[in-house]
Amino acid sequence: MDMYEIIKKKRDGNELTSEDIKYFVKNYTKGNIPDYQASALLMAIFFNKMNKAETLNLTNAMLKSGEEIDLSSINGIKVDKHSTGGVGDKTTLVLAPMVAACNLPVAKMSGRGLGHTGGTLDKLESIENFSIDLSKGEFIKNVNDIKLAVAGQTSNIAPADKKLYALRDVTATVDNISLIASSIMSKKLASGSDAIVLDVKVGSGAFMKTLEDAFELAKEMVDIGNGMNRDTMAIISDMDEPLGYAVGNALEVKEAVQTLKGHGPEDLVELCLSLGSRLLLLGKKVKNLEEGRKLLMSKIEDGSAFNKFKQFIKNQGGNVEQIENLDLLPKSNNVMHFKAKKTGYISQMNAEEIGRCALLLGAGRKTIESEIDMSAGIVLNKKKFEKIKKGEIIASLHGNDKDKLKDTLNRLEKIIKISSEKIGEKKIIYGTVD
Ligand code: URA
Numbered sequence: 363m364d365m366y367e368i369i370k371k372k373r374d375g376n377e378l379t380s381e382d383i384k385y386f387v388k389n390y391t392k393g394n395i396p397d398y399q400a401s402a403l404l405m406a407i408f409f410n411k412m413n414k415a416e417t418l419n420l421t422n423a424m425l426k427s428g429e430e431i432d433l434s435s436i437n438g439i440k441v442d443k444h445s446t447g448g449v450g451d452k453t454t455l456v457l458a459p460m461v462a463a464c465n466l467p468v469a470k471m472s473g474r475g476l477g478h479t480g481g482t483l484d485k486l487e488s489i490e491n492f493s494i495d496l497s498k499g500e501f502i503k504n505v506n507d508i509k510l511a512v513a514g515q516t517s518n519i520a521p522a523d524k525k526l527y528a529l530r531d532v533t534a535t536v537d538n539i540s541l542i543a544s545s546i547m548s549k550k551l552a553s554g555s556d557a558i559v560l561d562v563k564v565g566s567g568a569f570m571k572t573l574e575d576a577f578e579l580a581k582e583m584v585d586i587g588n589g590m591n592r593d594t595m596a597i598i599s600d601m602d603e604p605l606g607y608a609v610g611n612a613l614e615v616k617e618a619v620q621t622l623k624g625h626g627p628e629d630l631v632e633l634c635l636s637l638g639s640r641l642l643l644l645g646k647k648v649k650n651l652e653e654g655r656k657l658l659m660s661k662i663e664d665g666s667a668f669n670k671f672k673q674f675i676k677n678q679g680g681n682v683e684q685i686e687n688l689d690l691l692p693k694s695n696n697v698m699h700f701k702a703k704k705t706g707y708i709s710q711m712n713a714e715e716i717g718r719c720a721l722l723l724g725a726g727r728k729t730i731e732s733e734i735d736m737s738a739g740i741v742l743n744k745k746k747f748e749k750i751k752k753g754e755i756i757a758s759l760h761g762n763d764k765d766k767l768k769d770t771l772n773r774l775e776k777i778i779k780i781s782s783e784k785i786g787e788k789k790i791i792y793g794t795v796d
Contacts, residue, residue: 365389365399372406380419387423391522397529404526404535412540417582418589420540424548425590427522431498431554433469436505440467441641442555444546446579447479449567449717450604454482454512455618456626457634457641459670462510463661466645469505471515471553475726475734478567478717480614483514488612488692488736492680510674520548539575543582550587557593557644559637560584564792565602567713573598573792580795593644596795597636600788603711603746606630610725610739612691613760619685622668629745632790635659640796692737694760698767700774702750709786710779711746719770719777723761735762740770747788750780 363385372378386403389395412420433440441461445451458468472494475481483494494514496504504511523545530536550558560583563569564576580596587594606627608617621630639654648654661667676682684690720726724735743755750756756778761767 365395365403369399369402369406372403372410375410377413378416378419380415383416383419384423387420387427387522391427391525400526400529401533401535404530404533404541407541408535408538411538414585414589417540417544418586421544421548421551421586422590424520424522424526424544425552428520428552429516429518430552431471431516431519433502433505433554435502436467436469438467439557439645440469440505440555441557441559441645442468442470442550442553443559443561443637443641444550445561446546446563446569448563448601448605449478449480449713449720450606450609450614451480451563451601452485452606452608452614452618453561453630453633453637455485455615455671456621456630457638458510458512459622459674460634460658460661460667461638461641461645462508462674463666463670464642464647464657465509466642466647467505468510469501469553469555470510470512471519472512473515476730478714478721478726480609480611480717480720480726482512484734485611485614485618486512486680488615489675489684490681492675493678496678504677508670508673508677510670511678512674515549515553519552523548539578539582542569543579543586547583547586547590551590551592555592557641558587558595559640559644560587560594560596561633561637562596562598563601564598565600565713566715567604567717568601577793577795584795595640595644597633597640598792598794599633599636600629600790600792601713603713604716604742605633607742607745608739609716609720609741610723610760611734611736612693613739613741616688616691619668619671619688622662622671624662629788629790636791636794694735694737695762696760696764696767698759698771699755700757700759700771700778702752702754702756702780704780705752706750706780706782707784708744708746708748708750708756708778709781710777711742712777715773715777716740719759719773722770722773723759723766724763738762745788747784747786749784
């Protein structure tokens with residue numbers, strides 16, 4: 363087999379065989395294929411696309427390039443949720459304890475934030491001493507003991523994807539549905555769960571900007587999951603504005619705890635119920651989605667979801683006092699308010715831009731090495747299409763650097779727009795792929 367022939371085949375619009383794909387992935391990972399040939403193949407794939415069989419073969423080859431986590435010593439059906447990334451997305455912090463409180467094991471490997479999107483691990487680490495560094499044995503023991511553990515992804519999961527994603531990033535070949543789907547699913551499938559529910563975000567703060575692309579990506583990922591014998595479903599959810607009101611690590615932990623105690627924002631609660639009822643269905647804990655929603659709500663109402671969260675934080679070394687008394691979480695020295703200059707309705711609230719403002723305040727990473735200010739971020743007081751009066755607070759900015767706070771305040775003026783008429787209705791879930 364020869365790389366030149368493989369590139370030519372795809373350039374001419376022909377289908378790559380499973381052998382072609384295995385040869386490419388194996389040898390590129392080993393360093394036997396130069397970046398210029400791998401880039402040429404990626405660009406040929408970008409223009410000529412891949413069919414379902416090629417996408418499945420690529421996913422499988424990348425999945426097999428590294429470690430596959432064996433969760434078979436955890437009793438019961440193991441479920442996982444994956445989000446394609448967003449701003450203010452603290453879903454895992456709420457959903458995982460809710461589902462675990464229903465006695466369904468959640469063995470979750472999460473990532474860190476980069477760019478305008480936050481990461482679950484960073485949010486959890488705003489709680490003093492919380493550790494995401496669990497050995498495989500500890501991870502499995504925690505799930506068997508309390509039905510819930512969250513750990514960092516080990517470095518040897520799908521190394522082929524790591525190398526190829528980095529190459530795609532610098533060769534303008536990221537935005538291809540098959541390449542994105544196989545990249546995400548190779549890592550997810552290597553993490554060992556039996557069933558997966560995907561949260562595909564759409565809108566200004568998401569990878570997918572149009573509904574058409576979001577549905578296509580969701581379908582492609584669900585087909586890959588089912589094609590690899592894992593029960594997989596997807597939801598397409600809104601990321602045109604941040605999820606909930608809080609953006610920033612400790613601020614999001616606070617909102618997650620309030621949600622677990624029954625005082626959560628409508629969009630976050632609805633998303634957790636939609637995702638959670640699917641997890642319970644795939645985990646065979648309920649017979650239909652309605653039953654799942656009721657069971658999840660009962661775990662909020664009777665306090666068991668909140669207790670599960672506390673148990674989980676304690677189990678991974680975190681300071682539970684900060685969860686019982688939210689005032690003990692990291693707090694910024696300064697808070698500035700962004701106020702409405704006129705009366706009307708919020709017409710625009712670009713999620714990516716708000717994510718970038720939170721980053722500017724210190725809530726995120728500009729590069730992998732950046733340090734995060736756990737206390738920094740933005741708390742919205744109003745969301746899209748809501749009525750606002752002149753002088754009312756639209757958002758509060760939390761930070762430790764006054765100059766940065768002032769810069770961010772100026773930036774928000776250009777991002778959040780007010781119109782005299784209400785120009786739309788908020789939608790949380792755009793559709794599902796079941
Ligand atoms: N996230 C991934 O992990 N891979 C992609 O290709 C795009 C987003």
